[in-house]
Amino acid sequence: xxxxxxxxxxxxxxxxxxxxxxxxxxxxxxxxxxxxxxxxxxxxxxxxxxxxxxxxxxxxxxxxxxxxxxxxxxxxxxxxxxxxxxxxxxxxxxxxxxxxxxxxxxxxxxxxxxxxxxxxxxxxxxxxxxxxxxx
Numbered sequence: 001x002x003x004x005x006x007x008x009x010x011x012x013x014x015x016x017x018x019x020x021x022x023x024x025x026x027x028x029x030x031x032x033x034x035x036x037x038x039x040x041x042x043x044x045x046x047x048x049x050x051x052x053x054x055x056x057x058x059x060x061x062x063x064x065x066x067x068x069x070x071x072x073x074x075x076x077x078x079x080x081x082x083x084x085x086x087x088x089x090x091x092x093x094x095x096x097x098x099x100x101x102x103x104x105x106x107x108x109x110x111x112x113x114x115x116x117x118x119x120x121x122x123x124x125x126x127x128x129x130x131x132x133x134x135x
Contacts (some may be wrong), residue, residue, distance in 0.1 A: 004036050007054060008034070008062070015085075017054070023076065027048040032080055044068040045078070049092055051104060060085065061092035064085040065098070 005019040023034045026048050032039070050062045067080030085098075086092040 002036055003054070004071075004074045007075065008083050009037075009077060009079045010083045011081055017052070019054045020076070021055060023050065023052040025064075034069075034076065036074075038071055038081055040072045041069070043071075045069055045080070050078075050095065058087065059089070060087050061089055062098050063092055066098070114135050 003019045003021050006020045006023065008015045008017065021036065024031060025034075025043070026032070026046050027043060028046050032043070046066045048064065050064055051059045051079055052062070053059055062078070063084035063086075064078070064080045066081055067078055067083075068103050070077045070079075084095050086095070096113065
């Protein structure tokens with residue numbers, strides 16, 4: 001057993017990659033690797049880049065916003081909300097930067113909306129306390 005099949009599953013599609021000889025991923029505790037013949041494992045992946053090799057020296061990259069990895073026998077399954085796959089590290093890092101920037105913008109928008117909601121609630125409470133909101 002010199003390789004295994006990696007099954008990638010996200011909300012958009014399912015892909016099977018045959019002939020994987022090495023996988024390197026990350027958890028909250030740090031990096032880990034899975035070679036053919038590894039014992040059965042269930043691992044919670046953290047946000048970031050993972051990489052794998054098929055026959056040959058070149059790495060392939062996966063951008064994962066967290067997920068779950070299950071390995072048994074000759075099969076490894078990775079399940080995540082979204083999986084971005086690239087054979088170029090620069091492209092993968094660029095995509096990761098773009099997604100982090102979009103997430104930051106989304107959080108900023110949420111923060112602004114919460115501040116606006118808080119201000120409106122304070123105005124209504126003030127009106128209720130001063131009696132100007134009663135008719």
